[in-house]
Every structure is written in structure tokens, then in C-alpha cells.
Amino acid sequence: MKSHPKRAKQPVKKSRIPLCYDGERIQKVLAHAGLGSRRQIEQWIKDGRVNVNGKLAHLGDRLACDGVLQLDGRVVNLAKRIDVPTRVLIYYKPSGEVVARRDLQGRPVIFTQLPKLKVGRWIAVGRLDINTQGLLLVTTNGELANRLMHPSQEVDREYAVRVLGRIDDAVMECLKQGVELEDGPARFKTLEEAGGEGANRWFRVTVKEGRHRLVRRLWQSQGVMVSRLIRIRYGPVILPPKLKARTFHELDRTELNGLMAAVGMKEDRKPPQQLKPKKRSRPRRKQ
Numbered sequence: 001m002k003s004h005p006k007r008a009k010q011p012v013k014k015s016r017i018p019l020c021y022d023g024e025r026i027q028k029v030l031a032h033a034g035l036g037s038r039r040q041i042e043q044w045i046k047d048g049r050v051n052v053n054g055k056l057a058h059l060g061d062r063l064a065c066d067g068v069l070q071l072d073g074r075v076v077n078l079a080k081r082i083d084v085p086t087r088v089l090i091y092y093k094p095s096g097e098v099v100a101r102r103d104l105q106g107r108p109v110i111f112t113q114l115p116k117l118k119v120g121r122w123i124a125v126g127r128l129d130i131n132t133q134g135l136l137l138v139t140t141n142g143e144l145a146n147r148l149m150h151p152s153q154e155v156d157r158e159y160a161v162r163v164l165g166r167i168d169d170a171v172m173e174c175l176k177q178g179v180e181l182e183d184g185p186a187r188f189k190t191l192e193e194a195g196g197e198g199a200n201r202w203f204r205v206t207v208k209e210g211r212h213r214l215v216r217r218l219w220q221s222q223g224v225m226v227s228r229l230i231r232i233r234y235g236p237v238i239l240p241p242k243l244k245a246r247t248f249h250e251l252d253r254t255e256l257n258g259l260m261a262a263v264g265m266k267e268d269r270k271p272p273q274q275l276k277p278k279k280r281s282r283p284r285r286k287q
Helices: 026-032 036-048 078-082 142-149 169-177 214-220 253-262
Strands: 051-053 069-071 090-091 133-139 157-164 179-181 182-187 190-193 200-207 225-234 248-250
Touching: 026 051, 026 069, 026 078, 026 142, 036 051, 036 142, 051 214, 078 142, 090 253, 133 142, 157 190, 157 214, 169 179, 179 214, 182 214, 200 214, 214 225
Parallel strands: 133 225
Antiparallel strands: 051 069, 090 133, 090 248, 157 200, 157 225, 179 182, 190 200
């Protein structure tokens, strides 16, 4: 029998950058490709995890069409990732879950509750502390996540807050006018009573920035204890009333484009990829 000659190994294909991103900064391209938010990627660059054409990348570096980009030593197929449609989920985070991919203390994390993606990754839009529940946005588009979180956009975050004790008008006026916290001045953009009986009183408050535990710290500055905190709105996105804890709702095309327009982004015209429901296993018949 004739022996077949061995085929030569094919060279690794370069991950060419789409023309629309030629000359863009590294963090913007990687964010749009869904690898992380701009802030995360900027930190990766500082940590020396990103290479371009075999050389260590620096903040401010831009990509060219013939560039080969690596993250943690692996070539990133940007053309494949950037061509994926933008997706956004509303996830109802319960109290007790951590907004992280893994937790050293073994606490439950939100990313185990989300559907798996073939390409890209889910990026959390901001955080909710472990004791806060309600609306958490996650997206595959890092540029969208960055704009929704960036202070310059002043995107509203609305919360339902339950506090202990009666709140007088002077305290409410102080919280609306502004107080000095350890990381600078802060205030509620809106503050309205929402009922309650006995020692518990409900309020609806709005802030326009995502500083750590900001809502709780504002109340604490007036000696008021928050007993329950629920985020009910982020920008134009409202928590669906029938959405249960640990479940999610995917924004449809109209909702998605409205969210993108709210932060100055163009409509996503790629065909949507709706989530497929998990197949239920059929019960076995008894023999």
C-alpha cells in the first residue's frame, strides 16, 4: 500500500481586527467584544495580561487591522466575537448572592444562575451588595456596560428602601440637599414616602451614581437603619413585577435599542439570538 505524505501543519490564523475598529483603543475593542467592561480591561492591561503582536500592551495603545491580540497568552478571535449580537438580561438577584464569578468564602454567585454562552461572556452592570436584592443587568457588550456604569452618563438607579423608625422632614430635606460622606458629597436625586406600618417605613429613592453601598451610607449618615433594599430600576429598565428571585428576563429588540439609545449608542442591527429553554428530561416508565 502506498503511504500518504504527512500534511504540513497549517499556520495559526491571525485574529484580524474588523475595519470599523482599526485604530481604536485596546480596551474599547475588547469591551465591545464582550470580554469585560472597559474598567476591567484597563486593569488587565496594567497587570500585563494583554499583548499586541507579541509585545506587552500599554494603556492608550491602539489596534491595527493586521494586529494579533493576546489575553493571558491566548489569541483572541475578535472578528468572531464582535460579530455577535448584543444581549442584555434582567436578573433578579436575591439577598445572599454575590455579584462575582467565584467567591472564596463559598457563597452563591450570580453567574452560576445565568445561561451559558457559546461566544463571549456575561458582564455585570455594576454590583449589588450581598444584602441587597432586585434588578441586576448583565450584558455581552462591554462598551454598553461601561457606558451604563460611567459617572458621566448619570444613569438613574431607583430603589425601594425599608427603614426602621419615622423620618422627619428635616432628615428627608438633608438627604435631598446632600451630605458629606467619606468619599465625597452625595445626595438622593429623588426621595418619596411609599407607605408602611408600625416601625417599618418604605421609601423610593433615586441616585445617579454607583458608589459602593451609597444608598445605605446616605441613610446611615442620618442615623437611620436600612432593613431592606431592593433595586427596582436602572435607567429606562424596570424590574418586571412577575420576575421571581434567581430568574431572568431577556430584553427584546425594542427594549435593547431603547437602553442603548439612553447612553448614546447606535441600535444593534444584528439578528437577535434568543435563549433556548432547557430541555426537560422525560420521566422513565416503570417496567
